[in-house]
Amino acid sequence: MKLTFAQKMLWAAAALALIAFAALAWTGGLRASGTGEATQEAFRPEFRLEDAATRPVTSEDFRGRYQLVFFGFTNCPDVCPTTLSEVAQVMDGLGSEADRVQPLFISVDPERDAGAELAEFTSAFHPSILGLAGSPEATQAAAESFKVFFAREDDAAAPDGYSMAHASALYLIGPDGDWLRQYAYGMPAADILADLQNRL
Amino acid sequence: MKLPVAAVLAFALSAGFVQAEPVRQGDLEIDAAWARASIGSSRPGAAYFTVRNLGDEADRLTGLSSPVSAMPMLHETTLSEGISRMAHVEAAEIPAGGELTLEPGGMHVMLMELTTPLKEGATFPLTLTFEAGGEITVEVPVFGPGATGPAE
Numbered sequence A: 001m002k003l004t005f006a007q008k009m010l011w012a013a014a015a016l017a018l019i020a021f022a023a024l025a026w027t028g029g030l031r032a033s034g035t036g037e038a039t040q041e042a043f044r045p046e047f048r049l050e051d052a053a054t055r056p057v058t059s060e061d062f063r064g065r066y067q068l069v070f071f072g073f074t075n076c077p078d079v080c081p082t083t084l085s086e087v088a089q090v091m092d093g094l095g096s097e098a099d100r101v102q103p104l105f106i107s108v109d110p111e112r113d114a115g116a117e118l119a120e121f122t123s124a125f126h127p128s129i130l131g132l133a134g135s136p137e138a139t140q141a142a143a144e145s146f147k148v149f150f151a152r153e154d155d156a157a158a159p160d161g162y163s164m165a166h167a168s169a170l171y172l173i174g175p176d177g178d179w180l181r182q183y184a185y186g187m188p189a190a191d192i193l194a195d196l197q198n199r200l
Numbered sequence B: 001m002k003l004p005v006a007a008v009l010a011f012a013l014s015a016g017f018v019q020a021e022p023v024r025q026g027d028l029e030i031d032a033a034w035a036r037a038s039i040g041s042s043r044p045g046a047a048y049f050t051v052r053n054l055g056d057e058a059d060r061l062t063g064l065s066s067p068v069s070a071m072p073m074l075h076e077t078t079l080s081e082g083i084s085r086m087a088h089v090e091a092a093e094i095p096a097g098g099e100l101t102l103e104p105g106g107m108h109v110m111l112m113e114l115t116t117p118l119k120e121g122a123t124f125p126l127t128l129t130f131e132a133g134g135e136i137t138v139e140v141p142v143f144g145p146g147a148t149g150p151a152e
């Protein structure tokens, strides 16, 4: 078979495109992106916090159950209720299997969210959601172990003059404590439910 | 097309059937206003609506007031690399022939310093101030704390 110059150039271009695509797929697969689909090396988040009754609660307490974890704050009327209402729909959707999943709401704003404040907030969405808070150090440690970002940002246009920037995804932790995946903000409850049901 | 009455009724019931009527004034129409019930009154509430500009000149939403909040403000949630933030927005444009939609995860009215808790099933007045269109007051129905849209 004889190729013209133009044909050779086309084949070269196609080969280059293939290499570029493979490289993209490779780096894309390694990166812990916001899509939740990316593979990531296994790790085991740990926390030592308190529930609304100030009883100590640690990551070890949930072995044997899946945990659906959200980091947020109760002065968050826009993003946090959206996610917690999705969690509520997921828990209702699980029906008799709901006791195999523990939803956790970890406050990144322990200054304002402690004790009864936390329970009042989480119970507005679903009785199964357990609100947790801790000292600033314990909160930081918990977030770091989940590889989750949050930061206090001064803002005159926010209640008490500050707001919290925070990761908006839901995290799924397995019965052995391993981080399994994240569900990006806005993922429909039905999709989260289907993914969970596949695992149960 | 004819829909069975029962199906329509079932939908209306499932949708709560409390959707506010659109309010038209001049070239502007405010539609689908709703708010989430607040959890207590120490935490802020959030309200949402759509503004349609039926005219051929752009207008701007520049102010908000309501008896239920001592500090209502236009906020925008931005999501970047999975991190959400809220920031104050001075004014929002409604392009000629276009619309401005406030919705969860985007722009919202942040109702701070509530004078009364926003209770599910109640309504409250919200006055919007437009640069050209003047003041328009809408009655905002309050849905559950986990509501995600005007049809719940």
Ligand SMILES: [Cu+2]
Pocket (backbone or CB within 6 Å): A077, A078, B075, B076, B086, B087, B108, B109, B110
């Ligand atoms: Cu806000």
